Amino acid sequence: ETGVTQTPRHLVMGMTNKKSLKCEQHLGHNAMYWYKQSAKKPLELMFVYSLEERVENNSVPSRFSPECPNSSHLFLHLHTLQPEDSALYLCASSQAFGENTGELFFGEGSRLTVL
């Protein structure tokens, strides 16, 4: 296993479904992130966990619920989503949170389509 892995790679769900995105990092990092990537928009930071504690929550609707059970795993629980939530959801990790020159290591993303 290398780097940051995300599952599933593709997800189609109805507005009333409940699903979860999973992220796992094998780099020994202490910070993990969820980003949303939509067409023609900059990458939007959603949540940051540092040492399993949530340190950033950028006004994300409550229909998105993150969970970080340990420093290697990060989940994004999805409930009653809207079609405008369709996007690529990227997980990333870094050695620590907030380092000036810290590098983010991204997973391949989970492509979500909400019908």
Next chain:
Amino acid sequence: TQLLEQSPQFLSIQEGENLTVYCNSSSVFSSLQWYRQEPGEGPVLLVTVVTGGEVKKLKRLTFQFGDARKDSSLHITAAQPGDTGLYLCAMRGATNKLIFGTGTLLAVQP
């Protein structure tokens, strides 16, 4: 709100051509990174620059950090199809949050 504008938004060129893409901020930043995202993949870090006026080279890629620490450019010499992808700049400002730019989508035709 700190914003990072990248230009051009889209660029389609022939193999062997040179190109420059730009990243401009309304604020001074403490560091700037360039990432490349290939189709179906997540972004991958290319370089980090921290000093005003700094120039870094990575094979055929040349990165420059503006003297005023509000802008950056990426120049690619003799582009190849493998350079195709979305180029993202990202800056850290006063809050130390990493803010991403709007991206430049590059297509290099063989």
